[in-house]
Amino acid sequence: MRASDVDRDRVAAVLREHTAEGRITVDEFNERLEDVYKAKTYGELARVTADLPDVDMRARPARTPAPLANKGTHQGMRAAWAAWAAASAVNWVIWLIISLSTGDFIYPWPLWVMGPWGAVLLVSTLFGTGPQKR
Numbered sequence: 001m002r003a004s005d006v007d008r009d010r011v012a013a014v015l016r017e018h019t020a021e022g023r024i025t026v027d028e029f030n031e032r033l034e035d036v037y038k039a040k041t042y043g044e045l046a047r048v049t050a051d052l053p054d055v056d057m058r059a060r061p062a063r064t065p066a067p068l069a070n071k072g073t074h075q076g077m078r079a080a081w082a083a084w085a086a087a088s089a090v091n092w093v094i095w096l097i098i099s100l101s102t103g104d105f106i107y108p109w110p111l112w113v114m115g116p117w118g119a120v121l122l123v124s125t126l127f128g129t130g131p132q133k134r
Contacts (some may be wrong), residue, residue, distance in 0.1 A: 088114040
């Protein structure tokens with residue numbers, strides 16, 4: 001019976017798993033992978049893995065992507081810092097436009113917006129317990 005591309009990809013994934021577990025070397029993996037993509041039938045695919053134990057790919061744990069930044073900072077805290085930064089930037093732009101349009105140095109009032117909010121976020125980031133599990 002003829003094998004499909006999905007069948008070949010499934011056997012290639014099994015070979016990658018065996019390579020990761022140390023059952024076959026990288027050179028052997030490359031040779032077998034070449035045979036996998038040359039295979040036209042299920043029988044040819046079965047011969048590539050005949051000497052290897054069966055691997056149930058459904059039983060493998062799913063790989064989770066690594067966090068983008070700050071392993072200890074959960075996504076909600078990163079969002080709070082992003083909101084703080086955006087609001088602070090908008091306030092500073094408004095302050096700069098007003099200062100330039102009047103020609104006078106205006107009191108830097110954005111400090112009163114970003115200061116307390118930033119202090120609360122900093123304390124929460126440093127001493128917070130992380131995301132709450134339900």
